Amino acid sequence: MIKHHLDDDMLQQYAAGTLGEGWSVAVATHLALCPACRSKLSVLESIGGYFIESETTDEADVSQSWESLKAKIDASQINRAVSIEKRTNPDLTFPEPLKTYIHEAGGLKWRKLGRGAAQMIIPTGDETTTLRLLKIPAGQPVPEHSHRGLELTLVLDGSFSDEVSSFARGDIEMADDSLMHQPKADVGKDCICLAVTEAPLRFKSRFMRFIQPALGI
Known part of the structure; x- marks a missing residue:
């Protein structure tokens, strides 16, 4: 059982597409192994999509809404928040995308x-x-x-x-x-x-x- 997860800040940056490639490869590899963080990412992406679609401009409202939603995420069992497709090779030492990077390196x-x-x-x-x-x-x-x-x-x-x-x-x-x-x-x-x-x-x-x-x- 995975006990040490990605922090919220890095997961939010990954969801927003603002992480550098090195960090992103590590985050994506962890996500391949961690159902909890995959579920949390799905919720974060949904939240980001909601704010974009609603075109919210009031920063105070955005901050308040985010803190409220984040509290709900943290208080819930994230594994049940989003349906995740099971990986076909759970015992693979080097999951994707890391496997591809290793292959491309020879x-x-x-x-x-x-x-x-x-x-x-x-x-x-x-x-x-x-x-x-x-x-x-x-x-x-x-x-x-x-x-x-x-x-x-x-x-x-x-x-x-x-x-x-x-x-x-x-x-x-x-x-x-x-x-x-x-x-x-x-x-x-x-x-x-x-x-x-x-x-x-x-x-x-x-x-x-x-x-x-x-x-x-």
């Missing part, structure tokens, strides 16, 4: 990072973000780090834990420069994640900072 090609970890940079037309797959060996941590901007991490297989919580398939973790953490893959299975970053990580270790340019992370 297939899954891992680049070793050391200590069993690996990554794959996924090309996009978005120069403001980097989209990558990360593989963390079971039971192993990644170096402790913070961020120089936002980072979205979506678990595709396995699970990991850090100072914030535990994250399994479909879960989202959003991190910024206020968080210093050291994610560790849980024992039993390698953890594969999709990550979107606005800038290179800020590693605590001086050695990691030294080799960071070669790693490209």
Whole structure:
């Protein structure tokens, strides 16, 4: 069961079509795995369509109406709000649209990072973000780090834990420069994640900072 979802702001931006490509790929991939967020998106799109059709111009009325509707959305069981067609391949590690991006990049090609970890940079037309797959060996941590901007991490297989919580398939973790953490893959299975970053990580270790340019992370 997915416990960590997209926040309202990012989901609203996705519904409005204002997210960059890197963020949008991650959001769409999460939506492929998460019935709750798919249902919420459908409601948000319906709300947006209503405001466009009604041509509401009074900002105060729009704000009041949005807060009222949002409260109803949050208070309801979103899974029952909209009828969602079930996915035909629920166990697929790389759902669409991520699967297509990997195919267009020439297939899954891992680049070793050391200590069993690996990554794959996924090309996009978005120069403001980097989209990558990360593989963390079971039971192993990644170096402790913070961020120089936002980072979205979506678990595709396995699970990991850090100072914030535990994250399994479909879960989202959003991190910024206020968080210093050291994610560790849980024992039993390698953890594969999709990550979107606005800038290179800020590693605590001086050695990691030294080799960071070669790693490209």
